[in-house]
Amino acid sequence: MEFWYSEKHTNDIKFSIRVERQLYSGKSEYQKIDVFESKEVGRFLVLDEFLMLTEKDEFIYHEMISHVAMAVHPHIKKVLVIGGGDGGVVRELIQYDSIEHIDLVEIDSKVIEVCMEFFPTITQSLQERRVKVYHKDGLRFVRGCQNEYDLIIVDSTDPFGPGEGLFTLEFYGNCYKALKEDGILVNQHESPFYTEDALACQKAHKKIYATFPICKIYQAHIPTYPSGHWLFGFASKKYHPLRDLQEERWNKQKIKCKYYTTTLHKGAFYLPAYVEELLKNVE
Ligand code: SAM
Numbered sequence: 628m629e630f631w632y633s634e635k636h637t638n639d640i641k642f643s644i645r646v647e648r649q650l651y652s653g654k655s656e657y658q659k660i661d662v663f664e665s666k667e668v669g670r671f672l673v674l675d676e677f678l679m680l681t682e683k684d685e686f687i688y689h690e691m692i693s694h695v696a697m698a699v700h701p702h703i704k705k706v707l708v709i710g711g712g713d714g715g716v717v718r719e720l721i722q723y724d725s726i727e728h729i730d731l732v733e734i735d736s737k738v739i740e741v742c743m744e745f746f747p748t749i750t751q752s753l754q755e756r757r758v759k760v761y762h763k764d765g766l767r768f769v770r771g772c773q774n775e776y777d778l779i780i781v782d783s784t785d786p787f788g789p790g791e792g793l794f795t796l797e798f799y800g801n802c803y804k805a806l807k808e809d810g811i812l813v814n815q816h817e818s819p820f821y822t823e824d825a826l827a828c829q830k831a832h833k834k835i836y837a838t839f840p841i842c843k844i845y846q847a848h849i850p851t852y853p854s855g856h857w858l859f860g861f862a863s864k865k866y867h868p869l870r871d872l873q874e875e876r877w878n879k880q881k882i883k884c885k886y887y888t889t890t891l892h893k894g895a896f897y898l899p900a901y902v903e904e905l906l907k908n909v910e
Contacts (some may be wrong), residue, residue, distance in 0.1 A: 632663055632671075634678050636853040637821050642670060642678075644851075650745055655737035657789045664746045668851060670745055672713060674738070677743055680713055685749060688815075689715035690887040691847040691895070692859055696778050696811045697723060698877040698889055699866045703777040704728070707805065709765030709793060711782035712738035714750035721752040722882050729758045730776075732769075734789050736762040766792035772805035779806060781814035782815050786827050794831050799838045801860075809865035816844060819902040820854035828858055833909035835862045843868050844906060846897035847886070859901075869896055 632858035642667050646795040651662040661673040669682030681686065684885040686693060693716050708716050712733035717901060720726055731753070733739055739760065743750045761768060765781070779802050791797055793814075802812050816831055818824040832847045832854045836842045839862035839886040898906075 629644055632661075632665075632673065632678075634673075634676065634853075637823065639759070640821070640853075642851070642853070644671065644681075648657040651741055651830060653737065653741070655735050657735045657737075658784075660735075660741050661764070662741060671851075671900045672742065672746065674784055674811075677785065678851055679784070680715065680746075681748070682746070682748075684850050687849050687886045688852075688857070689719050689749075689846055690884050691845075691860055692780055692782055692813055692815060693719035693862060694877075694882065694884060695845060695859070695868065695892055696780075696813050697882075697897070698873060698892055699863075699868055699871050700777060700809065701873060701876070703811075705776050706730070707732065707769070707772070707776045707779045707780075709769070709779065709781045709783060710734075710790070711780070713742045713746060714739070714753045716780055717755070717758055718752045719747060720755065721755050723880070725755065727751060727753075728760065731758060732761045732763050732765045734762070734764050764789070764792065766795070766798050766801075769798065769801040769805050772801070774807055775805055777807055777810055779810070781812070783815060784830070785817070794834070796837070797836045799834050803838050803864070804866060810863075811866065812839065812860070812862040814860040816858040816860040816863075818852065818857050819853050819899075819905055820856050824853055825905055829905060829909045831860065832906050833857055834848050835860055838908050839863060841865075841867055844898060845892075846898060846902075847895065861896075869893060 671681040783793040786794035817828040841863040
């Protein structure tokens, strides 16, 4: 008897992974949490029926959401990660000796607990001395911050449920305030392909574009995400993601990546015509 995990990418499109066994199923105060084991993508995390990460392709997402800003801003010392309870972003950032402190604000402590048990290679850095973990709502946390961070990374779920507040004008405005005068905000920015995802992407872009002087979008191919074409937001008070890319400085640090390179960095900001139009329509 075969057992498949299926995620509805639209009402008429389903994405399925054949499951060897279910490792965990539980409900926290915020969401349903499931962990499965599969032959093809290894273990994978599902929140409220939505696939969050798989062992096979999580490196793509976590490298692309973490290293692009690190290759542009010349002196990132203090970082705020909102969401990211699986630890993947922190694992990427901790490779930089130049980073002095990382605040991780994850609303759901159960996600961290489950990921520590079933994804130890992804959560490995959460106990680093430079990392402080808060079990708080990122929307409320950032309200109390002023001129504090060089980089904010919003590694959230999608714009509904607990993640909804992380796609609001208020939140982006508070991120702007929480950043130093040359700070950068990077966020997971949904996808341009299916109608609902494209709408969410446009809504977020419109708000961030209204908040930051420099607001660019870049892309990566993430096989297990809806359509595989995934976007990230790069919003900046001072640095341009291409003009201020510091290729030589970044390459000299010998940061270990399987997906990100400074050459790919440049290509990632060159978007398909339909995506450029989608974004232009809300600028
Ligand atoms: N990093 C994974 C990936 O590869 O896409 C998935 C993202 S991570 C699991 C998303 C996290 O955002 C979840 O753990 C969720 O609990 C957290 N989250 C959602 N809303 C939040 C909020 N308002 N404040 C802080 N964390 C939130």
